[in-house]
Amino acid sequence: MISKKVTAHLALISVNMIYGANYLIAKGLMPNRIEASALVFLRISGAGILFLTLRIFHKEKIDRKDIPRLALCGLLGVATNQFFSMNGLSLTSPVDAAIIITAMPVFTVVISRFLLKEPFTLQRIAGISIGATGATLLIYLGNSGLGTGSLRGNIFVCINALAFAFYLVIVKPLMSRYSPVTVILWTFLFGFIFMFPFCIVPAIHTDFQSLTVSNWISLTYVVIGPTFLAYLLNMFALQYVKPTVSSSYIYVQPAVAMILVAAVSYSMVNSQYEGDITLTKLLCCVLIVIGVYLISSAPVARLKKRKF
Secondary structure (H helix, E strand, O other): OOOHHHHHHHHHHHHHHHHHHHHHHHHHHOOOOOOHHHHHHHHHHHHHHHHHHHOOOOOOOOOHHHHHHHHHHHHHHHHHHHHHHHHHHHHOOHHHHHHHHHHHHHHHHHHHHHHOOOOOOHHHHHHHHHHHHHHHHHHHHHHOOOOOOOHHHHHHHHHHHHHHHHHHHHHHHHHOOOOHHHHHHHHHHHHHHHHHHHHHHHHHOOOHHHOOHHHHHHHHHHHHHHHHHHHHHHHHHOOOOOHHHHHHHHHHHHHHHHHHHHHHHHHOOOOOOOOOOOHHHHHHHHHHHHHHHHHHHOOOOOOOOOOO
8 A cells, every 4th residue: 555655745746747737738728718817817716616615624713813914825825826827828938937936945945034034054045046047047038039938928927936935935824823725715715806806807808609628628627737636735745745845846847848848849830839948948947956956955053933
């Protein structure tokens, strides 16, 4: 029988494979079939309804003093994250988006330094510098004209990663007081409220009758896969492995995205993704990986716990 710890690792691989495939699948829907903001509306509302069904099996009250923090988590971790993720992906290459998102641990360390007062070491500073160089260079490559990358889209994806990094730091105290289901449910509720004014109009004007069967399959995948199922698998895995182990699997995402983009490019004549995978982009990915490795392996001085 497979142990629960092994199952947790399999779950983490599955989560990041789901995310990796989502870059190409969601890109296939935008902007010709569904406008990016409309897809954000469908993604948040659809997954929110699915999470709401879990409320039937898991009921837990929250303290009123935690509502502002939950609202901020919804703003950053759901509304801002999803809005810039989908709008950025609609403008840039799936490969660029998948690589830029791996810089999230770099952002998280910097934010933790200022909000949680976690100390910097020379190794961490070196890691931040190398990782930031890789991410900045890749964002700038959006101006190169090769493939489907774009500077604006890359900046949007970077904002997405930055918002989610803030969310990871801010949500940490809540995870020690409530179950993951409760935190995610309230986060998606507030995320829906913040997202609604910006995304409802594009959603209303979407021509759903023009969607093909393959489009509906892709839409179902985007709503259920990386938004609902991935959260559940992640929650299961975090019961048996450390968060640092979980975050290390983020490098599966660009690998999956590159494989799928390469497959599409070589199987289709005049594919729009020709030029998306270049030696320079692979170098950027390597720089980010080295940067995050230096950050994650750096020894951290023990400090007294601080409330944030």
